[in-house]
Amino acid sequence: MKLLTAQRIGRRYGQTIALGEASFSIGDRRCIALLGPNGAGKTTTLSILAGLLEPTSGEMLAEGGLPADRRRWMGFLPQQPAFFGWMTGRETMETAGRLCGLSAKEASNRTKILLEQAGLTDAADRRVGGYSGGMKQRLGLAQAVIHRPRLLLLDEPVSALDPIGRREVLTMLEQWKRDMSIVLSTHVLHDAEQVCDDIILMNKGSVVLQGEMDHIRQSAGRPYIRIETEAGDNASEWLATLEKLPGVRMSATSRYSRSIETDDIDGVRETALRTALEGGIKLLAFEVARKSLEQWFVEALNE
Numbered sequence: 001m002k003l004l005t006a007q008r009i010g011r012r013y014g015q016t017i018a019l020g021e022a023s024f025s026i027g028d029r030r031c032i033a034l035l036g037p038n039g040a041g042k043t044t045t046l047s048i049l050a051g052l053l054e055p056t057s058g059e060m061l062a063e064g065g066l067p068a069d070r071r072r073w074m075g076f077l078p079q080q081p082a083f084f085g086w087m088t089g090r091e092t093m094e095t096a097g098r099l100c101g102l103s104a105k106e107a108s109n110r111t112k113i114l115l116e117q118a119g120l121t122d123a124a125d126r127r128v129g130g131y132s133g134g135m136k137q138r139l140g141l142a143q144a145v146i147h148r149p150r151l152l153l154l155d156e157p158v159s160a161l162d163p164i165g166r167r168e169v170l171t172m173l174e175q176w177k178r179d180m181s182i183v184l185s186t187h188v189l190h191d192a193e194q195v196c197d198d199i200i201l202m203n204k205g206s207v208v209l210q211g212e213m214d215h216i217r218q219s220a221g222r223p224y225i226r227i228e229t230e231a232g233d234n235a236s237e238w239l240a241t242l243e244k245l246p247g248v249r250m251s252a253t254s255r256y257s258r259s260i261e262t263d264d265i266d267g268v269r270e271t272a273l274r275t276a277l278e279g280g281i282k283l284l285a286f287e288v289a290r291k292s293l294e295q296w297f298v299e300a301l302n303e
């Protein structure tokens, strides 16, 4: 089931196209990673989803229509969350709860539960101005879900955290995604891999690729053959013969190395090794390797 669908949403600033006709959907109770390099359009997309920015083209559609007051329906943690330094963590949470329509009692109950989950119970009555960066980030996350939103939007939620802080936040998200859809933007593929079910890869304001993480991992992780020959060795004829084998896609990674993609790894490996021996080719390397997801993404971005 889809919670939200973006239909060709775009955003221009004068001549700058921050986002150009992006279409994607957000599944119910799915965690979606919005990936892409600096300037790809991730923050712009999140701001449109949050209703903080109007798209200059396209529209957002939701099951049963988008509620007029999106605050009750979604939670948002911006890239650099701002707090009133003079408020305590508890006051910050309770105020956010009241603003999102909770009763004083509900706000207080939710605050207790969430501060506990965020590891901030002991700091609940300290002023936020004295919190560390990691504590503020966890407070921001807790604040964003105080009203049990259907959709949680997080802009780079773990980029400012140390490895332990990252792990804690990812564990929190793992729990929360049972009850809500989550869209998080990140540069770090490794973090996305830990919790996300789906990926939207963006570059220069466009959606380059989208799909299920497991599916993408499977196709990205397909084995390929990597060959490196000795400099000066006359291997070009041999490589040309290999390239002509049925179903072989060969690409040059440097002057003396090639990578071969094929559905018949075993057959091509056997032929390549046999003909290399027969032709006296001096191999420096010959391996069946798997592309990392990272490598695959870099290639998708370069394309």
Ligand SMILES: Nc1ncnc2c1ncn2[C@@H]1O[C@H](COP(=O)(O)OP(=O)(O)OP(=O)(O)O)[C@@H](O)[C@H]1O
Residues within 6 Å of the ligand: 013, 016, 017, 018, 019, 036, 037, 038, 039, 040, 041, 042, 043, 044, 045
């Ligand atoms: N208010 C603005 N005025 C002009 N251009 C803008 C504005 N906001 C964003 N842009 C441009 O839109 C493009 C997308 O920006 P956006 O912040 O959405 O990217 P991002 O993927 O979130 O990047 P980062 O990872 O660096 O946060 C960039 O080229 C940016 O310079």
